[in-house]
Amino acid sequence: MKFLKESDLPAFLEHLSGEAAVVAPAKVDGMVRFLPWSPGTEVELEALLARQSAKEFIFPQWETFLKFRYLMVCDAKRPGTTEDAKMELRLSEEGEGGGEVVAVPAPAAHELLMVGAEQQAVSQVIFGLRPCDARGFVQMDRVFGGYGGFYFDPYYHARRSVATLLVVSCHEPRSTCFCRGVGGGPADAEGADVLFTRVPEGFVAQAFSDKGAAVLQYPGFEEVSEPQVAAAEQSKARAEEMVSVPFELESLREGLRANFESADWQELSRRCISCGTCTYVCPNCYCFNVTDEVVETQGERLRSWDNCFNPSYTLEASGHNPRDAKPSRFRNRFNHKFWYYPEKYDSLLCSGCGRCITYCPTRIDIREVLSVMGGNETRAAGQAAGGAGAADGQVAADAKVGGDAADGEESQHGR
């Protein structure tokens, strides 16, 4: 453990910015956001949480997978044209000139040239994360990291592997915090390369990885004293006491499974307006869209954040939409985070930050939903479900839950 004087924080960040892009919470127009830091930017640590998580710095809200253009075969066969087009496409890539351009024959007398996005990422240091923010990355690491033999995402990995996470423990948790309810805590070090704890006049800093140990080599760190260590422990214990545990985690998965067909989903989702705010401010919601944006003969393949409340989230090419009804989309979010994801990746997909409660336009409360629906007692009021489709839980029997009369008919098309 070491100690950093509060007044040395700007110099410390400036030192880090020599080798990496630094990101830190800053207050702009009265709002605290994670923003790129540069010397002179005041770091905001009084406010507990930045409005959004720092997810976007490792999993950006949109990114280019590849660029492409079409050449008419007659063009392609003209001497030099294909090579010129390849050069142009390659140079249009940002960074060092992009990767190799691949040419494939395409239908209707075209040739398609494609170049993939550079997968080298800029090193980043994200300072001022709270334990829940850092834990969000650890939880997302599973789905993007090939856990269980599933997909390994090189784009996420490129940024994640060169990012250093410097976490500052929580001094005064909010009433909406429930990190302890999901196995975390206000001074939890999971995901942190270094954990900083505020004490009088500075921070006690502890490394939890090789990257973290390297950070603590900065000469501005001083030897930590016994009183400082004690003050840090006291601060952590005090914060720990302020966070409630609003539901029982153990029985949650089975409770959600048992309540899949419950009519209570309709009641709980009544005031939900089906936007996407909760998913976008969340440290670990990761669902995404892949779309091609084409202008005439050139285009880019983009990945961008999707959200499961989007009415088109499960809209299929046939026109069928298994989750056309709002209650079924609502149910899916909670089931994904507390049942499907743990079942597949052995990790929850929630770190208890409470942003979804604070920024929801109608203050849907995840703690309330989980207390009601995750209990051991089955709530099957009003639905003669018969259990069909509830067994594995991932079958879209969702049309049964609420809004059947009008919405159900729109989703039952078979083409």
Place this chain on the structure above:
Amino acid sequence: MSDRQAIIRELAREALAEGRIDCFVGWGPGYDGSQVIPVFAKDAAEVEELQWNPLCHHNLTMFLKRKMAEPADARIGVCVKGCDSRTLVALLQEGLVDRERLYIVGVPCDGVIDRRKIDREFAAEVVEVGVNGDTVVARTAAGAEKHFDRPALLLDQCAACRFPNPRVADDIAGDTVPEPEGEPVWPALEEFESLSPAEKDGLLAAVFSSCIRCFACIHACPVCYCWDQCVNRSRTPALVGQRVETPENLMFQLVHIFHVAGRCPSCGACDRACPVEIPLYLLHQKMNKELYDMLGFEAGVNVDDRPALQAFNLDDPFGQG
């Protein structure tokens, strides 16, 4: 204020007991003593949760639009303030809500508190807000307390409100309030309109760089009802792109503003829903001023009117040479 609350509860209780409605939508307590949320009361016990106070900002008519009113044939009671009633009028003008299925309780309004004006005065989280006449007291969990003058806390739009009483209602919760006369005024736009085009560009670029395309504004808007058919959601063709950055974000919002023009009364629901505090009320108000200046039209005032951009009128003052 508490009179109106008692009347709302009484009216809701009666309507439910007499079987005239299946559900009553009002405002009620949120997760702490400073939050108000939409509440759907279906019995006498749930009616006791209904509240009326200056924190009741939600435009509850957002729950009446297609795909939000579930089941689709439910008979619904709903509370509306003056501004809320105008979006209800807009929905009725377009035939999008069945008047026969609605029981409308109009609530004359003295102004709604802008929660952001309170929150900015504290470093820590406010967990309790109490209103006592013209005094508002806000408190954090640690006990830090501040007193405010209620009129100073109101939403910007309340200062220019000309329709504090509901434009349509079956019953009214208490006495109506005085209604300002004369032409509309646009105090919120003074500063914006004094900017040069370059300065406006700069302002729009700054605020729209924050947009996260969460669609909260779109979904909180009672007259924005296209859902999965929305131009902003279309992927084939991709009319508004997936690059979440200023030019596309601005286009996204312009699509919304232009599409609701003529039906939007600047109720401000979009502004309050935005998690990154983009000044949406300002932009919608600007659109409405343009409509008023061009066509003398104000949205959501009379059920028998047609929204301005859906009417063809040979006497249209705009375009008369």
